Amino acid sequence: MIRVKNGDALAFSILMDRYKQAVVNLVVYTVGDNIDSEDIAQHVFIRVYRNAATYEVRSKFTTWLFTIAKNLALNEIRRRKRHPIDSLDVVEQEEDYTKTKQYPDTKTVAPDDSMMNEEMQKCLKAALEGLPERQRLSLLMFQEQGLSYEEISEILEISLASTKSLIFRARDTLKKTLKEYLSSESAT
């Protein structure tokens, strides 16, 4: 980050390679779809570059990075709530999705398992979307990004106890929603 501060484009590129997937995943699963999510993720890094001067080395880079990602993702959710539009892209994307799923990967997974996984993925995404924003964000940061409770509480600007409570409630809701996939029979 110090090299980025000094205008090192290569260092910035390495930084992006290391964190872009995590940022895109967080943005996509927080916002709920792929539309504009890559643009948002790119803006996260543009902000990182533009605000590099304000970054304090003593704070953890991921905390700072995910704070920016969280702010932009929540802004996008609010923007969509203010201007709800049915984008044609959504329909196209869904259609494309079903088209691609007509070709199962028989090399790795049996067709039944593939369908089961596919259905479960859909349910999981829907369940995640159904969670309140902060619960969703905290759970994703905890499970997906592997951030600690302390980091998440710093990013969300809430207490440690509130962070633990958010994650607990999110998991509890998911357990109820995904009940049929959590039984020991379905796991095997």
Next chain:
Amino acid sequence: MRGSFEQLIEKSRKKTLTPEDQRLLEELFAQDPTLKSQWDQERRLSQILASLPQVPLSEDFNQKVLQQTFWAKDRRPARRRGFASWMSALSEKHWAQAVAAVCVISFVTFGAYLQHNQVQKIRETADALSTVANTAAEIATVQESDLEAIQILGEYEQGSSIDDDLWLAMVSD
């Protein structure tokens, strides 16, 4: 017992359990068999969450970001000087203010022009009135002198008799 179980669940979310933890867990299951299904549910949920697929990224992700950061900085044109830079800054950044300023300037100029025209008209009207007044005064003086002459003639008629011979001679002509 419940506290130890929660702690183990918490621990399992972040790292693999040690043999010691495993032994403690087995003991807990033996004491309360319902904990086993809870444990399995927790583990399964973590597995499902971990199975969320990675979102595909475009190949030019880095390029797009670099275009708007490092490369944009290099491509920026050399700073213009003087009036040109002022104008370009106005047009690029503060166009709304520039439009407002132009409107205000136009409005003020137009107002000043109207004011000037009005004053000019008042001045011309005043000049015209003054000319009319002077002329009227002159006419009034002439009429007054004529009246005096008529009055003198009248007095003359009343005061002395007319020379009849002269009158006749004038009439006969």
